[in-house]
Amino acid sequence: MQDTPEDIRERALATRVIQRLAGPAEAIAGIQEIVLEEIRGLGLAEAAADAERVAMAARQLLALIGSAAQGGVVPSDRQRLRHDLRTPINAIIGYSELVAEDFEAALPEALLGDIRSVVGECALLLAQIDRVLGPDAEAGSLAGSALDGLVAASVARSLAAGSGVPQGEAGRVLVIDDTAENLDLMRRQLGRHGHEVTTAGSASEGLVVLARAEIDVILVDVLMPDMNGIELLARIKQNPRWRHIPIIVVSGLKDMRAVTRCIAAGAEDYLQRPVDPVLLHARVGSCLEKHRWHQRELRYLAEIEYERDRADAMLHAVLPAPVIARLRAGETQIADRVPATTIVFADIVGFTPWTARLDPGELLQRLTEIFLAFDDLAAQHGVEKIKTIGDAYMAASGVPLPAEDHAERALGFARAIVGDIARRTAGEMTIRVGLHSGPVIAGLIGRSRFVYDVWGETVNLASRIEAAGTPGRIHLSEATRALLRDAGGFEARTSELRGVGAVRTFLAD
Template sequence: MYIARIAQNIVDPAQAILGYQELITEEVREAGPSDALPDLEKILSAARELNALIKRLLDVETPDSRNAPSLDRLLRHDLRTPMNAILGYSEMLIEDFADTLPARLLEDIAKVIHEGRNLLAQIDETLDRSVETEEESQPKFDGTIAADLARTMAVRPSPVTEYAGRILIVDDTAANRELLSRRLHRDGHAVVAASSGEEALRILDRQEFDLVLVDVLMPGMNGIELLGRLKSDRRFREIPVVMVSGLTDDDAVARCIKAGAEDYLRKPINPVLLRARIAACLERRRWRARENQYLAQIEFEKERANALLHAVLPKQVIKRLAEGEEVIADRIDMVTIIFADIVNFTEFAARTPAAALVRRLGDLFTRFDALADQYGIEKIKTIGDAYMAAAGLPDPRADHALAAVAFAKALLAEPSGTLGCGPPFLLRVGIHSGPVIAGLIGRKRFAYDVWGHTVNVASRMESCGIPGRIQISQTTFDALGEGRVNARREIMDIRGIGKYTTYLLE
């Protein structure tokens, strides 16, 4: 009864399609236009294949649980392949030869299209009724296929503006590939076709595409397996994939979408729906590409901002700001402050062009910055032609005085006269150790700075020093440890401080 009911519903439309097509083809062979014959021959061949498949269905007398899935495959998938060719080529004939074919032939072609759609409706209606009347254990082809393909699945989860794209078609049926290619070429797309999933992967290795159309049921690598391969490969995962199949149940659609498909089209493909879905997918891809560009630009700007921030502030301070600390202020018990000043810079600046002056001073301080990194010294700021740095902050260190003196000696040894014209710069360096307060001040052009008596004394050590030498305080000398340096002890009368013991390093 199951087969008889199916046969009764689909035999007559199939025979009508073949009959009309034989008449149309015969008349065009006799009267032309000859350009229409290649497509008419393809339709005729598909109509004969359709009737042969239905005859094969009628030859099956008693389906049981073993051959019911194969019958469902015949109905839900195999019959749709010739139907796809019949409807697709017929619709293109009307579009291409509307002005050259006689009106009666155009009417006959329209009847072929009508009977084709009627046959598909009969198949779906018959199968839907069979599902309702058969026991729940009745095998279903769609469910069988979905279960068979589940092992290959990779779980993932406005107005349309059309624009041309590069599209890859993957289908094992030549007629389906040709129909889709011709349709898409007409819409201005560049199209490449593959007959299998394996071939599609080879093509994707060599070429870039904006969209892939994939048939679900293919021998070898099936459509969902190919979809999983694409979505698991970082090179291809952003390419939208539209699945194409004769499977009609919602579960098949849901499984394809869950596996990563952008959309799903049922065979035979409606050309209007095809055009709309492809335009929507390409538009979404274009927006994604634009979004990725914006995100890349944001990331670039973020990296630039971070680099600028690291050039201005110590990394420890940046970390504290990132963690939400609003007021950065610390009292550090023992730090060594270094001041280095260029001797007679005012006179040099007066006789030097501005660009040359800035370039030479920039070169010098850039090399000082590199030395600060090398010796673990924190640059605080430049004040005109003076360079201020500290050892032992933001993180305290026991050897702050030793590090400061080693850094100061490196500053004096820096061959500052090798760049640019003119005589080499001569430095005067002063160092003092003691407690300071360090913190971040300001909201506009903010700065990490240090304050306290220790800073003032270090500045006096520099201003009262001798060109080309390093002068340190008693506190710094004591912090260095006995016998660490050779120095000449002096008692100086320092403005704002009074009598003060200092050491001029040898």
Template sequence: MIEAANDIRERALAARVIQRLAGPAESIAGIQDIVCDELALLDFAEASADAEKVRSAARELLAMIVAVGETGVVLSDRQRLRHDLRTPINAIIGYSELIAEDFEDDLPKPLLADIRTVVGECALLLAQIDRVLGPEADSASLSGSAVDGLVAASLEATLTHETDAEARETGHVLVIDDTHENLDLMRRQLGRQGHAVTTADSGAAGLKILETTEIDVILVDVLMPDMNGIELLSRIKDHPKWRYIPVVVVSGLKDMRAVTRCIAAGAEDYLQRPVDPVLLHARVSSCLEKHRWHQRELRYLAEIEYERDRADALLHAVLPAPVIARLRAGEKVIADRVPSTTIIFADIVDFTPWTANMDPGELLRRLTEIFLAFDDLAAQHGVEKIKTIGDAYMAASGVPLPFDDHAERALSFARAIIGEMGRLTDEQMAIRVGLHTGPVIAGLIGRSRFVYDVWGETVNIASRIESTGVPGRIHLSAETRQRLTLQGATGFEPKQSHLKGLGDVKTYLTD
């Protein structure tokens, strides 16, 4: 363990140093590309030839640094490495200074500035090389600074930290590959990590497995005869049930176009064979964790949707649907002047003495049964229930949505609730119903326990007409009778009624 940690730390230090050298080298190569392109446009053949030598040396320098970064820095070879790096740098400086001196009067000033920038960057890079690779550098480490040491120590601590094996999540992995040896190897590698593994030797077979089996992660090869991996990946991502399953492409095909196509099609990663088992396990574990989080998210969203539906159901039980829509649209105050609507009042006759000796629970059950039946009938006839007041039931026809036939709807509803009352009580109880037509104010009132209500003289008159009615019959005002357009309507008996605040008025009774 100690040797492994030291090795990681040493390689991290080497990588950090090479990173510090690669930055200036990339800058030199990039600026020199610009210099060469500008000289080619200006048609300076001799200067262009020297500039191409500088570009070649800059690319050689960058390639050397990249190669060292891939293989690591050996302490005993530091002097040789320093010598090898200085060779292309000296060439870059020499040829660049020749161009600047020979063509100082002919080249544009911005181009000369770029050439001198290349020389300056080379000087800085040489100083950096001497500092970290020269004879005066600390032989105990390759660290260029205290920061480099901290970075390397941090990486060493992270990479050597052992994860808790019991905390590892395992899942169901589907491996799709047409090569038996690859399937067997993947099955054994993943199985050793505790994953359940299902294999398929073709894209079509893999799709059939997905139709019947819950899969957490999919590993796919690119080169398959019936359906290549990119086509299979597209099929998976187009399916609404499978699109969120993480897919990792594992293939021996080393083609950047294939890599980019797979990533663009939705693959989590593209691993080239031969795949390191540790890397494979890390990628599968990462995909599995992502899939688990997505599943949790879907459950949370389903719970939120369920609670929202419950809230909507409760809201619709309290408010009319058009009012709910207006609230959701952002209206703060809902109040409408309705020019013509028909108000319905229904009251159970002699309810108070009838319930004097009734158990409270039984009383509540009977009232609930009656008023729920009235609610159903209101919905059937397009009438809006407003509220119940003790044993009285109030509704309105023509609010919140206006109807030309609101009086007909109100009359049909009144007849229906009278019949339903007789059925529910075996004719032992009766109700009086009163109707009146006229203008009202309708709106939402309150913030806590808010209600949708209607106000105006029309409401008051409807209540008085109900109270002066006859049990089991419908008592309606002359305004409501005049509004009715039923062809050949009969059975309306004229009546002279005395209403509080209005005196004697003409009304009508009907069944």
């Protein structure tokens, strides 16, 4: 027969009152277990025997309170219950005091403090028992305080409101058990709620199912012949593909060590047979919801990773990799003095007539093809592209990372782009290249549109050397020529540079 709201309220109220006694009793039992374990560790046999008596009395006390909470307490029984509760408490106090007095010299001060805590908790519990169950207690004291009544009524309302079992989407459930009757029962119970149930009669068979099917929740028994449930749980949690699948252990084994071991190994819950179908449905539903939230999290993380990769690709298109790394590390202002670098300026000769006769789209396509080829060549020679200015291309060797052979790299890059544009345009276009070496300031400028650039007299002089150069050839400053190991193949000349005057320069092919 279904409980009425009044039945639920009365049980909740009795439980609420008994909880006042259960709290101190649980504290006494918990502390005493610690005391007993430490005394055993010290090797004091007589003290351990008395401590064991205290622990047994504490367990008896908890059992009495548990029975009272389960069956409820009526006023006519309170004197008997008070007497029954005081008996183990008196034993706890008596034996604890004996241990503290007889072995005071052998016990650490911290352990003696725990024993005194047990005695003190017992004194508080006795006072609580007398207040609720003593001869001077009012007849209505078992009804508890007004707050107890409100709490009990709240619980009754919540329980009466519905089953509380989540009615979410069904899932794919794998049941692993070596008993055919258990498999059939689980399959039928879970199937009634729309779950797609797959069964496996052994741990090895369950692993095969996991390898070929998508599973949302796993139910596993502990006692199986080929591999026990605890070992299977460890195998599943070690596999990166399966470790996030929720696992519920369902077993008739009532050993608390098995329960704790399974939970520690990653099980969501440990249900003892016979399992209430409503509880089973609730736990499976909860695990399904958790699994789906994890899957959503993985999808969100994958989307974030994809967008980050896209952002990285865009950043790498405009910024050097070392600069990106410094931005990620938290630097907000990137500016470096580079003592030795070689600046490369390249200007396409004959490009202006193309602008008059080519369609804008075709013109842009041709220029894009040329500069993309220059980008590839820059990467091959270890040169950093700085920017394009119209039909001019600017690069730097030795930034942002220093390079002892920056001049050699710059010359190799210059020769590569001269040859590439000659082949690409069949002689219709040529390129004029200028190189100069020296110190620069390199840094990141801008906020909404980052630009990595270089500044200084070295940059200005490289631009003037390029302008004074010869189409199809490479024009080098004396500073760059001095850094090159190859002494031959250079044609010395005197060049008139705007704003500088006559300087000694070199031409190379």
